[in-house]
Amino acid sequence: MKTFDYIIVGAGTAGAVIASRLTEDENIKVLLLEAGPHFTSIEDTPRDLLDSRAVSVDAHDWHYITQVTPGRDFPYARGKVSGGCSAVNGVISLRGLPQDFRAWAAAGNTGWDWEDILPMYKRIENDIDFGYASYHGSSGKIPIQRFKPDQYSPVVASFKESAMADGYAWVPDHNHPNGYDGVGPIPMNRAGDGSLRVSSSIAYLLDAQSRPNLTIKDRTMVNKVLFSGKQAIGVEVIHADNSVESIFGGEVILSAGTINSPSILLRSGVGPVDDLDRLKIDCVNNLQGVGSNLIDHSLAVVASYPKPGIVNETDDDVQMVIHYTAPGSSHINDMQIYCLGKLGAERFPGADPTRGLMFGTGIVINRPESRGRVTLQSSDPNQQPRIDHRLNSHAEDMRKMVDGVRRGYELLTTGALKDISDGIAVLTDDMVNDTKFIEQYITDRSATIWHAVGTCKMGPATDNHAVVDQYLKVHECTSLRVVDCSIIPDHVSRNPMLTCYAIAERLVDLIRAGH
Ligand SMILES: Cc1cc2nc3c(=O)[nH]c(=O)nc-3n(C[C@H](O)[C@H](O)[C@H](O)COP(=O)(O)OP(=O)(O)OC[C@H]3O[C@@H](n4cnc5c(N)ncnc54)[C@H](O)[C@@H]3O)c2cc1C
Known part of the structure; x- marks a missing residue:
């Protein structure tokens, strides 16, 4: 039984934007699933999530460990809360450069050139210092100041x-x-007297959360995507009390981030068949690129x-x-x-x-050649994936x-x-x-500064590492997209948060254009 038009996995930086924008159309029903808590007002939001002057890397975190270089373990922060990493991060708000998107487009990703992305950057921001400039925006939801x-x-x-x-x-x-x-x-996401971090949750969900066509379920972890053949038909979730539920919908959008989106795909049987066999996961779609191409700063x-x-x-x-x-x-x-x-x-x-x-x-x-990988250690969603940065x-x-x-x-x-x-x-x-x-x-x-991208790379089917096409649809599957930092094919020349917002806004335009 189809209840929702879209099931979005992860109310993070990208997921919150997509849920908010899609439900501007009251005929579109969206279910937004988030493993961490969702705070429904600024007053109820814990102080560490509001404080733009300090990253929050413990209280609302997945507590992952990465190998930054072989044999050297390092904590790898990822926000586990609505807003995702935008709720815990360093608020540095830098855009990618035209050269980055020229390369994306030249690699076969039509619709992702600088001329396609600049309007997204402008739409997102309220640049308090330079909003008047033709290449800036002054009416977006994300305040930026220096x-x-x-x-x-x-x-x-x-x-x-x-x-x-x-x-x-x-x-x-x-x-x-x-x-x-x-x-x-540094342009920074700072509001009020400069001390307020405005996450994607604050910017996009607080206004949208009361819409009758948007359902937000927090503290709900998605284990895997459910398929009929290669068509995604829903997700299997694990609630806070450990009960398991299958939820069905029209299209599944994974926005669980660069570590967890490929992990969900792998648990669902989408990934390199040898890796899936090793973990005794039935292969739905032998897609070699899932989890490869991990790029970080x-x-x-x-x-x-x-x-x-x-x-x-x-x-x-x-x-x-x-x-x-x-x-x-x-x-x-x-x-x-x-x-x-x-x-x-x-x-x-x-x-x-x-x-x-x-x-x-x-x-x-910012434009490294080194590549790492995300793989599963187990099909158990409670066991963290293996992250090899190879910085x-x-x-x-x-x-x-x-x-x-x-x-x-x-x-x-x-x-x-x-x-x-x-x-x-x-x-x-x-x-x-x-x-x-x-x-x-x-x-x-060397440490990472938490800018992982690339593990569900956007690119044409001829690219062995590509996982999604230019509409962010998973190759060879139907009704399944990935929309977050993991689709970034090659890193942008700057910190990735604003580009993640731009990707989410671009996806909404693509959906509205019928893709
Ligand atoms: C400490 C820190 C500091 C950073 N500083 C900066 C900075 O200053 N500037 C900058 O540009 N970038 C910064 N970054 C990076 C930037 O914030 C991220 O690249 C970007 O926000 C990632 O967005 P995303 O949508 O891909 O993923 P996320 O924002 O991580 O969203 C993923 C969401 O999915 C949820 N989720 C994951 N798995 C599941 C599941 N199985 N079921 C349900 N929900 C799930 C998560 O809880 C999360 O809410 C920083 C990151 C961190 C961690």
Whole structure:
């Protein structure tokens, strides 16, 4: 019996947008399923989810572990709450660049070029600083603003000075489509006095949740998609009391994120047949790409002890970033250096904990060649999937990261930043000049900044890694789509949240156009 037109799995960044937009048409009935809790008002939302000044990586989390590099385990945060990662993240709101989407389209993904995506970015945002510009929006649901000079901490003011002395141009708007190299304030999802994080749940669901054609079931985990042949006809869910229910609907949209969307597909029998056989899961669709093509942004930190009184508990973690193009790179603007305004010694092995808070530079590679994988360890939905990031496993990524660490060190040891420094933690000039040493430093310390994409890659059927087509429909299946960060074929040159919103908005347009 068909009760819903769409069953959306995951009320996260993408899922909340799709549910809200589709139910603007009162004739469309949507069921939105979320494994975590859904808070129905700002007043009822826990403080950690509202606080834009700190990530929340424990209280509303899936508590996954990844291997960032072979043998090195690392906690991998994923929001388990309506709003998903947008409810717990660092609120950095950067757009991808035209070059990213040109490549998506050139790979056979018609309808995903920059001209298709720019209107989505504009629709999403209320850019408080640049909303008047032709390439920005001022009436979207996601407020975006940048820190102003009178809000810069001493570290940030010095970072700006050092960066400009090093030749980085001033970039007032890092979301300008030209993607200028240079230093500037980070566009951030901050509302009110700047301290409120506006998640996709707050922005899209609070208004929509009372619509009679939208049903939201929280604390409900989807185990698998139910099929008739290769047609999705519903989902099997596990409720908080462990009872199991089958729910049927017209079309199933997986928006469970880069780790869990491929996991659900695999548990449902969609994936590489050898992997499914190993787990005794009946194969519905032998699709080799499911779980492959995991791409993430790797971070390496250079840390400095501050002179007394420079860093305070109340300082923001990040306010400003440099974008630059790695030497020899075919992608412009493919690297970031964050100004880390406040850094706890406990987050930096080898630092002297008696010397209090530090500051630093955070080097990130945004267009990596390295690829990891998500696989199942078991068909039990309560056992986490195996996540192998393989960060910096490609020699070209390591080369760019080594160059980046040297730049980060240079910034901290010259000019205005040197003036507020009381010495660099762990590293010396000799170490920084030793390429082998820095490679090991990066391997031992690199972390992800939680930007996983790509495990249900969008691409034509001729691409072995492709899982969905340009309408985000799973190849060879019917009534089944994946719509979240997992469909991103190659990483965008910036942090992925805004692109995830854009993907969800684009999907709604595609559905409305009859696809
Ligand atoms: C700590 C942290 C900081 C980050 N900082 C930034 C940042 O500053 N800027 C930026 O651009 N990006 C940032 N990111 C990344 C960005 O937030 C994510 O890439 C993006 O929000 C992911 O959106 P999504 O829709 O793909 O998945 P999610 O937002 O994760 O949504 C998936 C949803 O599905 C639910 N779900 C999963 N499995 C099931 C299941 N089996 N049944 C039912 N529901 C399920 C989840 O609980 C979740 O609500 C950060 C991420 C994290 C974790």
